[in-house]
Amino acid sequence: MKETKEIRKSTTDPECGFMSRDNKQEMFCYLDHRTTDMKFNIITDAFVTPGNVHDSVPYLSRLDRQIERFGFDVEAVALDSGYLTNPICKGLSDRNIFGVIAHRRYQPTKGLFPKWKFHFDKELDIYICPNGEELSYSTTTREGYREYKSDSKKCANCPLLQECTKSKNTQKVVTRHVWEEHKEKVRLNRLSKSGKMLYKFRKEKVERSFADSKELHGLRYGRLRGLQNASEQVLLTAACQNMKKIATHLAKLA
Structure with missing residues (x-):
């Protein structure tokens, strides 16, 4: 018998999704899947999905979009543990990109060998x-x-x-x-000297970008209902942040 999965749906905004993750508040929301560059912390991509879409799902397609649209020569990426999946590790390997992904702690069955x-x-x-x-x-x-x-x-x-x-x-x-060997390669990258340095910069870049969006630009809450409206709010916020970043860097060069 085929198992059925219950999907919670909001009565006020059917396009959003119910997010249920460990150590996070359960809620109906949208997710901002964001990419920033390492040098200037410019937001190079901001893609919105319902809250029940896992972070890893749109990642490779959004990465390819940036490479094709902007002509980026991506050498390395640093991601949190939610992206430690076999398809992403394989995808990074196929694209010859040095991937550093945080360790994900798996809980073995109590009393049994991990x-x-x-x-x-x-x-x-x-x-x-x-x-x-x-x-x-x-x-x-x-x-x-x-x-x-x-x-x-x-x-x-x-x-x-x-x-x-x-x-x-x-x-x-x-x-x-x-594809397990590709995941093992990413694990070794994380433990390398360059991998540790790269991941250290991650929290100073993309996490700082998210924090600024929430604290300085009101992105903690969606202002309007619907995926299109949520996307517009995220993109406008990203544009504002980028203009401030660009102005700051240009001022330093003046």
Whole structure:
């Protein structure tokens, strides 16, 4: 039976979306997906979506739009943990862009080993469990995840079974996306010297830009209903911020 997902809809503004995220207030809202440059903190793109659209969904298409429209030669990008997805990591790799994305903390099932306890051997294409046993490749799902399964007979007598799996057939299954290597590359970028420096600048640039929008330009609240009106408010705010930035930099050159 196909599962159905309940989608909350606002009665006053049907075009907005209900945002429900960890450590954030639940609300009906619109989201401003914004890009700024690293040198002058100029807003190069501001795209509005309903609040229930994940940050990662429009990212690559908006990145391509900026490259095509402005002729940008993008060398590197710094993003928060919401963008740490396999498609984005693969997309950055395909575009030869140095990606730095914040670490996302996954909560493993309480009482069970986290995934990082299982070592992946790339040459043999197997996972090694904490007890030294192999998990062999079994199949690939439609979503692009390769499944690695243990030998249930060996697992049945394993002293670490209770910390490994709760499956009734005593078989451990570990999944790995077909683009996982691109995500691992991004993780290494984050830990590099240049990656740490780049991510440090992120909070001084795009986060500052958002803060100025809310505190100095009234973007904390939408003034009008509807996606088009919300987009106009965001774009006008971005234009005002950019004019102030440009004027400030030109004044320094005078």
